[in-house]
Amino acid sequence: MKTLLLAHxxxxxxxxxxxxxxxxxxxxxxxxxxxxxxxxxxYSFPEGSSLIPSAEDAARLAEVAQRSLDQVLAxxxxxxxxxxxxxLRAGVPDxxxxxxxxxxxxxxIVIGTHARGAFARALLGSVAQRVVRSAKVPVLTIRGPKTAx
Numbered sequence: 001m002k003t004l005l006l007a008h009x010x011x012x013x014x015x016x017x018x019x020x021x022x023x024x025x026x027x028x029x030x031x032x033x034x035x036x037x038x039x040x041x042x043y044s045f046p047e048g049s050s051l052i053p054s055a056e057d058a059a060r061l062a063e064v065a066q067r068s069l070d071q072v073l074a075x076x077x078x079x080x081x082x083x084x085x086x087x088l089r090a091g092v093p094d095x096x097x098x099x100x101x102x103x104x105x106x107x108x109i110v111i112g113t114h115a116r117g118a119f120a121r122a123l124l125g126s127v128a129q130r131v132v133r134s135a136k137v138p139v140l141t142i143r144g145p146k147t148a149x
Contacts, residue, residue, distance in 0.1 A: 001107035004032045007097045007131065009112075010068050013144030017112035018072070020142045022079050030107070031083040034072060035100055037093040038065045062090065094130035101137055109139045 006021045008014040018034065025032050040058045043051040053061075069086045076084050089096040101109050113128040132139045 001028050001030045003104055003106045004028075004030050005097070005101050005104060005106040005109045006032055006034045007093070007109065007111040007127070008034050008036050008069070008072055009093075009127075010036065010072070011112075013112035013114055013142075015072075016145045017110055017142035018076055021110040021140075022076065022082050024110070024140075025082045026079075029081065031085070032076075032110075033085050033087055033100075033104055033106070034069065034076070035087045035089065035097060036065055036069045036072075037089045037091055037096040038062070039092065040090060058090075062088070093127045094134060097127075097131050098134045098136070101135060106137055108137055109135055111139060111141055112144055113141045114144055 004021050004025055006014075006018055008018060018032075021032055024030070038061060040053055040061060042053075045051070066088050069088055073084055073086045076082075087100060089100065097109060097111070100106075109131060111128045111131055113126070128139075128141050132141065
């Protein structure tokens with residue numbers, strides 16, 4: 001294994017998954033590509049109208065996401081013996097993660113999971129669950145730390 005793709009959504013569970021990926025990358029050795037996928041929200045209303053954010057709002061969202069990704073990389077780059085890089089994408093998270101894994105020829109996807117119950121998954125869905133079902137490469141799911149909600 002040479003490349004691990006880590007999906008990161010800026011929460012404690014993703015940080016925990018990143019730490020686990022770093023330990024794995026040290027042992028292999030492998031590089032880690034940290035990816036964050038954000039969606040530009042579109043709001044639909046019952047009467048058929050939609051509210052689409054302006055280009056300025058979308059640019060601001062991308063800027064904030066990039067700053068957050070840069071902070072994650074800065075914290076993690078202090079780790080010796082592991083090469084890290086970052087990728088920011090806009091789109092549907094599970095689709096973009098799988099697409100990026102193909103583009104990078106990643107050997108494995110690492111993703112944190114909140115391990116919610118079946119009822120919550122049925123209502124909310126789960127990016128990790130959809131990545132596991134769609135990925136062409138192995139997916140390592142990392143359960144969040146015990147203190148994560």
